[in-house]
Amino acid sequence: MMNVTPGSKVVLIGTGAVGSSYAYALMNQGICDELVLVDLNQEKARGDVMDLDHGIVYAPSSIQIRFGSYQDCHDAALVVICAGAAQKPGETRLDLVTKNVKIFDSIVTSVMDSGFNGIFLVATNPVDILTYATRKFSGLPKERVIGSGTILDSARFRYLLGEEFETAPTSVHGYIIGEHGDSQLPVWSSANISGTPIAPKLTEERKEEISTQVREAAYKIIESKGATFYGIAMGLAKITRAILKNENVVLPVGAMLNGEFGHEDVYIGVPAVINRTGVKKIVELSLDEKEQGQFAQSVKTLKDIQAALWKK
Ligand SMILES: NC(=O)C1=CN([C@@H]2O[C@H](COP(=O)(O)OP(=O)(O)OC[C@H]3O[C@@H](n4cnc5c(N)ncnc54)[C@H](O)[C@@H]3O)[C@@H](O)[C@H]2O)C=CC1
Numbered sequence: 001m002m003n004v005t006p007g008s009k010v011v012l013i014g015t016g017a018v019g020s021s022y023a024y025a026l027m028n029q030g031i032c033d034e035l036v037l038v039d040l041n042q043e044k045a046r047g048d049v050m051d052l053d054h055g056i057v058y059a060p061s062s063i064q065i066r067f068g069s070y071q072d073c074h075d076a077a078l079v080v081i082c083a084g085a086a087q088k089p090g091e092t093r094l095d096l097v098t099k100n101v102k103i104f105d106s107i108v109t110s111v112m113d114s115g116f117n118g119i120f121l122v123a124t125n126p127v128d129i130l131t132y133a134t135r136k137f138s139g140l141p142k143e144r145v146i147g148s149g150t151i152l153d154s155a156r157f158r159y160l161l162g163e164e165f166e167t168a169p170t171s172v173h174g175y176i177i178g179e180h181g182d183s184q185l186p187v188w189s190s191a192n193i194s195g196t197p198i199a200p201k202l203t204e205e206r207k208e209e210i211s212t213q214v215r216e217a218a219y220k221i222i223e224s225k226g227a228t229f230y231g232i233a234m235g236l237a238k239i240t241r242a243i244l245k246n247e248n249v250v251l252p253v254g255a256m257l258n259g260e261f262g263h264e265d266v267y268i269g270v271p272a273v274i275n276r277t278g279v280k281k282i283v284e285l286s287l288d289e290k291e292q293g294q295f296a297q298s299v300k301t302l303k304d305i306q307a308a309l310w311k312k
């Protein structure tokens with residue numbers, strides 16, 4: 001295949017609300033054989049390991065879950081980063097950037113110092129910028145650094161459309177693309193149920209309401225319970241399965257554009273074929289004129305931040 005570390009060992013850096021929910025999803029779905037938990041708060045990570053270990057007997061397949069350190073990354077197939085600061089009520093994802101880029105410099109350097117030669121999956125916000133930072137700090141090929149991108153936003157979109165049309169969300173096909181944040185956009189022009197376009201069935205006002213509900217979901221949940229974690233945990237588990245099981249499945253992830261959609265040098269949410277090599281290929285959805293403009297605006301939002309962080 002290529003010289004990526006084989007096997008299905010996953011090292012999770014950051015076992016807070018998102019990380020521990022992801023670990024629980026991995027165990028429940030039988031996705032990997034070995035899971036190592038690393039966190040600055042070692043007590044918390046040790047506690048999570050004990051708690052998760054007590055569920056193994058009821059898991060669908062055998063899995064080894066243990067406490068570890070950055071050294072454990074040397075033979076890991078996948079390192080998943082959920083560490084860092086999270087939004088407080090009223091904060092945007094972009095408000096976290098300076099703090100989390102600094103944390104990522106130290107985390108990614110420690111992972112690479114172990115001799116890591118696998119794939120990175122990043123969830124920490126602002127996820128598009130931190131995925132770009134992970135690529136930069138690691139020096140790995142762009143295909144092997146993946147962000148959660150708009151996996152969660154697309155799930156929210158499909159869920160809401162499933163409710164709207166009383167159809168299982170798995171039968172609703174549609175993507176949110178762009179920044180995992182306020183400049184994201186729904187691709188109404190290709191959203192469909194069994195090939196039947198959705199857009200003509202909704203008024204402009206209803207479409208706007210649904211887009212707003214998707215975009216503001218995180219703010220609403222954070223107001224209600226302080227954090228969001230189950231949705232993203234399921235999304236991260238889905239990406240993990242696609243990688244470790246070499247699925248070649250199309251998922252909306254954070255991928256580096258290199259001319260696709262007419263843009264480059266930016267990690268952003270787009271559909272991509274995911275397999276054991278990471279991002280095999282970006283799927284260039286056809287966008288209408290309005291969507292192209294919105295996407296270009298989202299690219300600009302991210303590139304302006306990149307330019308401020310890494311002046312060339
Ligand atoms: N991509 C997405 O769709 C989503 C992303 N998030 C993001 O995920 C991140 C984590 O959120 P939560 O789990 O709710 O936060 P949390 O505060 O519960 O957990 C963060 C964990 O990171 C650890 N940590 C901090 N600095 C570290 C370091 N230098 N090395 C190792 N571990 C370190 C902390 O000890 C803590 O356990 C946030 O940035 C949040 O915004 C949250 C939901 C969805």
Ligand SMILES: CC(=O)C(=O)O
Nearest residue numbers: 093125152217218228
């Ligand atoms: C917190 C966050 O990024 C989300 O739930 O979308």
